[in-house]
Amino acid sequence: MSDFLTVKNLFKEYEGYRALRGVTFGLAKGDFLSLFGPNGAGKSTLLGIISTLVSPTSGQIEIKGFDLTEEPEQFKKQLGVISHHSLLYDHMTALENLVFYASLYKLKDPEKTAVELLRVVELYPRRHSRVGQFSRGMRQRLSVARALVNDPSLLLLDEPYSGLDQDAAAMLTEQLAELKSKERTVIVVTHNLDHGLNSATKVGILAAGRLVFMEARNRVDRALLEAEYLRHVQGDGEA
Amino acid sequence: MSGFWLILQKDLYAEFRRPESVIGMVFFGFLLLVILNLAIPLGSEISPETGAGILWVTITVSSILGLSRTMSRERENRCMDGLLLSPVSVEALFAAKMAVNVVLVLLAECSIIPLFFILYGDGFFTSLPMLVLVVVLANVGFAAIGTLFSAITAGTSRNEALLPLLFYPLVIPLISITVKVTSMIFQGAAVADYSSWLYVMIAYGCIFTGLGFLLLDHVVGE
Amino acid sequence: MLIKKDQMVLIVAALLFGVAIYTVFVYAPTELVMGPIQKIFYFHLSSALVAFLSFFTAFVSGILYLIRKDLKWDVIGVASVEIGLVFTTLVLITGVLWGRPVWNTWWTWDPRLTTSLILWFIYASYFILRSSVERQDTRAVFCAVLAIVGFVDVPIVFLSARLWRTIHPVVIRAGSIDMAPEMVTTLLVSLGTFTLLWALLLYQRTRTLTLACRVQNFERQLDGEVL
Amino acid sequence: MSSELFLIAGYMVIWGGIFGYVFYAARQQHLLAARVQVLEELIKEMEHRNG
Numbered sequence: 233m234s235d236f237l238t239v240k241n242l243f244k245e246y247e248g249y250r251a252l253r254g255v256t257f258g259l260a261k262g263d264f265l266s267l268f269g270p271n272g273a274g275k276s277t278l279l280g281i282i283s284t285l286v287s288p289t290s291g292q293i294e295i296k297g298f299d300l301t302e303e304p305e306q307f308k309k310q311l312g313v314i315s316h317h318s319l320l321y322d323h324m325t326a327l328e329n330l331v332f333y334a335s336l337y338k339l340k341d342p343e344k345t346a347v348e349l350l351r352v353v354e355l356y357p358r359r360h361s362r363v364g365q366f367s368r369g370m371r372q373r374l375s376v377a378r379a380l381v382n383d384p385s386l387l388l389l390d391e392p393y394s395g396l397d398q399d400a401a402a403m404l405t406e407q408l409a410e411l412k413s414k415e416r417t418v419i420v421v422t423h424n425l426d427h428g429l430n431s432a433t434k435v436g437i438l439a440a441g442r443l444v445f446m447e448a449r450n451r452v453d454r455a456l457l458e459a460e461y462l463r464h465v466q467g468d469g470e471a
Numbered sequence: 472m473s474g475f476w477l478i479l480q481k482d483l484y485a486e487f488r489r490p491e492s493v494i495g496m497v498f499f500g501f502l503l504l505v506i507l508n509l510a511i512p513l514g515s516e517i518s519p520e521t522g523a524g525i526l527w528v529t530i531t532v533s534s535i536l537g538l539s540r541t542m543s544r545e546r547e548n549r550c551m552d553g554l555l556l557s558p559v560s561v562e563a564l565f566a567a568k569m570a571v572n573v574v575l576v577l578l579a580e581c582s583i584i585p586l587f588f589i590l591y592g593d594g595f596f597t598s599l600p601m602l603v604l605v606v607v608l609a610n611v612g613f614a615a616i617g618t619l620f621s622a623i624t625a626g627t628s629r630n631e632a633l634l635p636l637l638f639y640p641l642v643i644p645l646i647s648i649t650v651k652v653t654s655m656i657f658q659g660a661a662v663a664d665y666s667s668w669l670y671v672m673i674a675y676g677c678i679f680t681g682l683g684f685l686l687l688d689h690v691v692g693e
Numbered sequence: 694m695l696i697k698k699d700q701m702v703l704i705v706a707a708l709l710f711g712v713a714i715y716t717v718f719v720y721a722p723t724e725l726v727m728g729p730i731q732k733i734f735y736f737h738l739s740s741a742l743v744a745f746l747s748f749f750t751a752f753v754s755g756i757l758y759l760i761r762k763d764l765k766w767d768v769i770g771v772a773s774v775e776i777g778l779v780f781t782t783l784v785l786i787t788g789v790l791w792g793r794p795v796w797n798t799w800w801t802w803d804p805r806l807t808t809s810l811i812l813w814f815i816y817a818s819y820f821i822l823r824s825s826v827e828r829q830d831t832r833a834v835f836c837a838v839l840a841i842v843g844f845v846d847v848p849i850v851f852l853s854a855r856l857w858r859t860i861h862p863v864v865i866r867a868g869s870i871d872m873a874p875e876m877v878t879t880l881l882v883s884l885g886t887f888t889l890l891w892a893l894l895l896y897q898r899t900r901t902l903t904l905a906c907r908v909q910n911f912e913r914q915l916d917g918e919v920l
Numbered sequence: 921m922s923s924e925l926f927l928i929a930g931y932m933v934i935w936g937g938i939f940g941y942v943f944y945a946a947r948q949q950h951l952l953a954a955r956v957q958v959l960e961e962l963i964k965e966m967e968h969r970n971g
Binding site for chain 3: 922923924926927929930931933934937938941942945948949952955956959962
């Protein structure tokens with residue numbers, strides 16, 4: 233049932249501190265996982281490891297059977313990442329940025345992909361402006377487009393709504409809905425229950441480096457999730 | 472197109488549009504040529520060794536401005552993450568960044584070296600092909616170490632200020648060999664007299680390029 | 694218990710030094726050309742050996758760190774670079790003090806001295822690099838890379854050091870002076886003493902630094918949990 | 921004559937250097953022991969409070 237993404241026994245240790253202590257879960261194609269957790273629970277570390285930017289101390293990750301360590305190139309081709317940073321070059325135009333990233337993924341027609349995405353995020357009229365001149369909201373829209381450049385089958389979002397203006401947030405929600413309809417798998421990490429619950433099909437709680445709760449969205453309601461969250465986060469404080 | 476060409480093209484295009492690195496290097500190099508003139512007694516001819524020393528002190532000191540920018544370019548908005556997320560290999564990234572360094576330093580040298588001959592006398596100008604060869608070999612060595620350590624300093628709190636402190640001790644041998652060979656070229660010595668040093672320069676370039684390929688992966692990993 | 698071990702190191706080192714000093718000053722004959730100053734040579738060369746051993750250890754532990762990603766190798770690397778730097782400093786100073794009466798100049802661009810000086814720069818920059826990175830694992834990677842690149846540089850440094858202005862070519866033969874058998878014995882004794890001292894220092898420093906690292910992590914964790 | 925002075929100076933440097941370094945190492949070890957002790961007390965205190 234969960235054959236698309238498998239994460240097995242993930243550990244991450246640094247500075248003598250265990251950020252992740254054995255995280256295991258699986259996602260099926262089209263799953264939309266919202267992962268909640270307090271600061272320092274290991275959310276960003278987990279996303280960092282899945283996005284290949286952080287190397288785990290031990291553990292295994294596979295997407296569609298491609299192992300992270302054995303076939304990193306195939307693994308990376310499946311990924312799209314939206315982070316706090318825009319990952320865009322300020323001195324290049326919107327179009328140049330997208331074409332550059334699209335070409336890195338060896339797409340057949342990077343130009344066409346870039347133009348299509350610019351239309352989607354409604355930046356097409358500004359395609360020849362330098363990103364450095366863009367407003368915050370425009371950059372955020374463009375960075376969403378950047379993450380979608382390779383049509384990723386797994387999209388990772390780290391606190392995507394924090395710092396977004398209304399337009400960008402609406403656009404992101406729309407994009408996520410679109411991805412969901414295209415059967416793309418999404419992992420969103422957040423500490424905001426409202427945003428996280430919107431389009432989720434699965435919800436999880438990460439506390440002190442462990443995945444303490446994981447359930448299908450339709451089997452939990454908001455109150456239950458809140459109770460679970462408080463239970464684990466407070467339990468964490470005492471331990 | 473491969474990742475190597477894409478990154479090379481992107482960086483050179485950025486430099487073409489706003490030639491920060493090259494103009495910085497040329498301007499600083501010009502200044503150094505003028506300042507180093509202070510070390511020469513009034514009205515005396517300089518020896519080929521002194522000339523070669525002045526030329527290479529100028530080039531190595533000014534090129535640090537360009538070398539330190541290669542990786543810090545990718546720091547704004549964490550573009551390095553974008554490159555690492557893409558399926559481009561770290562080896563291609565190293566090769567591209569090193570090529571960018573070789574090209575940019577070479578461009579700066581195209582202005583600095585003629586300026587040197589104008590200011591210090593064209594009597595040293597004996598063999599253009601050999602001079603070009605030495606310059607290219609030296610650039611490869613500088614670029615290999617410069618690229619690797621630029622990636623390291625981009626990950627530290629002191630950033631670009633740290634690069635010269637790590638870079639110069641490691642390239643001292645290359646600088647001293649280059650100065651020796653250049654002074655022999657300035658004297659008009661036969662190629663056979665210094666060819667063994669050219670081989671050392673080639674070996675230096677190969678060794679540190681190889682090390683860069685092996686080690687960059689670890690450096691940009693986290 | 695910790696202090697006792699420290700004392701033991703001191704006692705062992707002192708005993709060994711006693712033996713070495715006896716052989717240097719009493720047992721070994723005075724060199725005819727250079728006079729008593731030549732006696733500095735035994736400890737000068739021994740320090741150079743210790744420095745080289747240290748940098749080699751740092752090189753190997755750098756490689757091992759990059760393969761295993763175990764902070765243990767980082768600690769061994771720092772300890773050896775630290776020891777290597779101390780002994781390179783000693784080599785440089787004794788070299789200067791040796792050169793002054795014999796060749797009437799403080800500094801000669803002799804390949805060996807020049808090499809030591811450049812190595813001193815390379816490994817001093819190691820500590821500058823170390824102090825500019827906060828995260829342990831990143832710092833360990835950067836330092837391992839510098840230790841590897843620095844050591845690979847050594848032969849080229851030595852090769853190129855022949856190009857520096859050598860005022861006194863006689864120095865180049867300093868290492869291969871025809872020595873009386875007593876001198877050879879003395880040299881071997883002091884080399885052995887220094888090697889043993891090196892092993893003790895490395896062991897001790899590695900232990901201290903490992904403990905320091907653990908204490909720091911533990912304190913950080915405590916801070917995290919108390920807050 | 922001055923040759924001996926330089927010899928003595930050289931040996932002073934070696935002795936001073938090595939013992940200075942050993943002293944530095946011992947001192948660091950000592951300070952560390954003090955920190956460990958503080959930590960031990962802290963842990964005992966915490967155990968006492970929790971248990």
